[in-house]
């Protein structure tokens with residue numbers, strides 16, 4: 679049985695795809711009455727009312743949590759997975775967390791012979807729903823190979839990247855590139871709109887020009903139409919903060935991340951908001 683902890687924007691579509699693929703699931707959330715949890719239970723997942731209950735019945739547990747603090751708490755906190763998972767079981771950490779955290783958790787989990795894979799994902803809600811995520815996996819190769827059939831349900835491109843922590847390193851660099859890209863795309867859309875350029879035309883031209891990007895192709899069509907991208911500001915700020923730790927302070931990279939973080943904070947009204955609020959001033963023009 680597979681356990682899933684964290685049924686938010688990413689964990690929910692992953693759980694749905696695993697159920698569709700015929701896996702038996704047990705799910706835990708701090709809010710078992712949430713719409714996402716209710717929906718996966720309707721689709722056949724079994725509820726777990728504690729991490730202990732989930733850990734006692736699952737040999738693989740997938741985490742999709744919003745912060746290092748949450749992952750730490752779920753894995754090694756009081757009544758966490760560490761206490762109740764059987765030796766030989768595997769935790770697949772799909773959340774984005776600092777590489778140092780997965781290394782620390784693994785050192786502790788090894789005492790009980792519990793395996794950990796570092797498997798952050800890229801592609802956002804859209805690719806998660808389609809089972810087309812890109813997944814970068816660090817950890818012991820035999821554990822990776824044993825988990826591959828599960829990972830293949832979640833993603834289309836699964837990359838084994840060697841040591842534990844390498845997956846998170848690559849993911850954080852990717853988040854930095856993506857969010858820097860979003861930041862610039864927003865400024866360009868705003869400038870184009872202020873100068874009276876039609877945004878649909880602008881979108882079409884950039885689609886076939888050197889300014890194109892993943893963000894441009896996948897998120898900008900939603901954002902300029904006022905639709906959500908199902909990624910919260912707090913997740914972007916968290917990724918940027920962890921990415922910033924990879925660079926020495928006051929280097930140009932560190933400074934750029936600081937500028938993007940400050941802009942996001944100035945544009946939001948609260949951290950739970952979807953990243954689409956960044957385009958509010960573009961729609962209002």
Ligand SMILES: NC(=O)c1ccc[n+]([C@@H]2O[C@H](COP(=O)([O-])OP(=O)(O)OC[C@H]3O[C@@H](n4cnc5c(N)ncnc54)[C@H](OP(=O)(O)O)[C@@H]3O)[C@@H](O)[C@H]2O)c1
Nearest residue numbers: 684685686687688707708709742743748773774802803909
């Ligand atoms: N959204 C994206 O576009 C995207 C793309 C790639 C990667 N990611 C990564 O995927 C991870 C999840 O992101 P998300 O967008 O799905 O976040 P989210 O929508 O905020 O979902 C996180 C889930 O974790 C649960 N949770 C929070 N703290 C918990 C705790 N202490 N114990 C148990 N459950 C807890 C929450 O449910 P309860 O409060 O009900 O427990 C919530 O459903 C993040 O690490 C993010 O960086 C996100």
